[in-house]
Amino acid sequence: MSSSDQKSLEQLFREALREALADVDRDLLVGALLASAADTPSLQLVAEEELAPEAAELELHLDDGDVKEHATNARSFGLFVTAMAEASKEFVKSSLRLGAMSSPLRIAPGPGSVRATFIAPSPHERSDARHTPLGGAPTDDRVWTESDVFSESLWAIATVFSNAEPDQENDALDGIIQTIPVRARIQLRKVAEQVAARDWQVTGEFRKQGLRTHGVSLSSRGAKHLAEQLAVQDVHRAQWTTSGAITGHRWDTGVMFFSADDRVRTFAASFESSDLEQRVAQLATVEDRRVEARFTIYTAVGRGADEGRRSYVLEAIQAVAPDAELDLPSAD
Numbered sequence: 001m002s003s004s005d006q007k008s009l010e011q012l013f014r015e016a017l018r019e020a021l022a023d024v025d026r027d028l029l030v031g032a033l034l035a036s037a038a039d040t041p042s043l044q045l046v047a048e049e050e051l052a053p054e055a056a057e058l059e060l061h062l063d064d065g066d067v068k069e070h071a072t073n074a075r076s077f078g079l080f081v082t083a084m085a086e087a088s089k090e091f092v093k094s095s096l097r098l099g100a101m102s103s104p105l106r107i108a109p110g111p112g113s114v115r116a117t118f119i120a121p122s123p124h125e126r127s128d129a130r131h132t133p134l135g136g137a138p139t140d141d142r143v144w145t146e147s148d149v150f151s152e153s154l155w156a157i158a159t160v161f162s163n164a165e166p167d168q169e170n171d172a173l174d175g176i177i178q179t180i181p182v183r184a185r186i187q188l189r190k191v192a193e194q195v196a197a198r199d200w201q202v203t204g205e206f207r208k209q210g211l212r213t214h215g216v217s218l219s220s221r222g223a224k225h226l227a228e229q230l231a232v233q234d235v236h237r238a239q240w241t242t243s244g245a246i247t248g249h250r251w252d253t254g255v256m257f258f259s260a261d262d263r264v265r266t267f268a269a270s271f272e273s274s275d276l277e278q279r280v281a282q283l284a285t286v287e288d289r290r291v292e293a294r295f296t297i298y299t300a301v302g303r304g305a306d307e308g309r310r311s312y313v314l315e316a317i318q319a320v321a322p323d324a325e326l327d328l329p330s331a332d
Helices: 003-021 026-036 043-049 075-094 145-160 172-178 183-199 220-230 274-283
Strands: 059-063 106-110 112-117 203-206 211-218 234-250 255-260 267-271 289-300 308-319
Touching: 003 026, 003 043, 026 043, 026 203, 043 211, 059 145, 075 112, 075 145, 075 183, 145 172, 145 183, 145 203, 145 211, 145 274, 172 220, 172 234, 172 289, 172 308, 183 220, 211 220, 211 274, 234 274, 234 308, 267 274, 274 308
Parallel strands: 267 308
Antiparallel strands: 059 112, 059 203, 106 112, 203 211, 234 255, 234 289, 255 267, 289 308
C-alpha cells in the first residue's frame, strides 16, 4: 500500500470515528470501528487521538515501597495529591499572571493499585473561535483558551516526571524545569520528596485531544534526583536561532532530536508548550525535515560536576522550503 493510500485510509477512519461519536448509537459504532482497527497500528493512533479527552487527564499509579494490598500511608498520599494540585495551580497563576485563584482541578480514584487521575477543567471556546497558544501567534485551530492552561500544567508535570531519571545521555531535564514557574517547582519538589521517602514507583499516562498519549514513569531514584534538580539553582540563559533538521521526536519523554547546521552533535530539546510539541510531531512525519528553529539554551553554573551542562528548549519552529535561502535573525 502506498503512503498516499495509507494516508487516505487514516483520514477516512478519522472521519468515520467523528461521525460515530456524534451518532445516538455511538458506543456500538465506535466499538465496531475500534475492532476493525485492532490490527492496524496507524489506525489505532488515529483512534487514540480522536478519543482522547478535550481536557487533559494525568493518571498516576503508585506501586512498591509501602504500597500493600492497594493501600499506602494516608498522610504521604494526601501530601502527594495536595502538592500535585498546588503545582498545577501555581503553573496556571504564573501563566495567566494572577495573584490568587481557586483551583478547579479534580481528582478521580481508580481501582487496582493506589491510583489517582488528575483532571483539568473542561475547556471553553472563545466567542471569536480563535486561540492564542502559549508559545505562538493566534490560530484558527480547534484549540482552547484560558481554562486549558490547566491541561498545559498537567502536560508539563508529565514531561518532568518522564525525564527525571539520572541519565548521562539525557540533558533535557534542566531546560524542562526552567519552563516551570518557581512556585510550581517548589510544589513539585514536595511531590518528588514523598515519592522518594516512600520508595514508590509511579507509572501512568497523560491524555489530551490533539496530543499522542504520553506514558509517565517516575522511580524513587528518579524522584530523589528530581527533588535535587528542582532546588534553587543558578543557570545562564541565552537564545539561539539556527537551521537544521528534525531527526526524531519521542512522545513518551516529550523531547525532540535536532541536528543543527552549525553543530556537530545532534542534541535533544524539550518544548516551551504542548502546541510546539504538536507542531514538531507534524513536521517530523517527513524524515530529516529542514526547519528554522529558535531555542533557549540553559547552562548550569555552580553545580559541581554538572556545571556547564547545556539544556535546550524549543521556542519556535517553521519548515524551510527546499533550496530556500534563510534569513535568520542573529542570536541574542
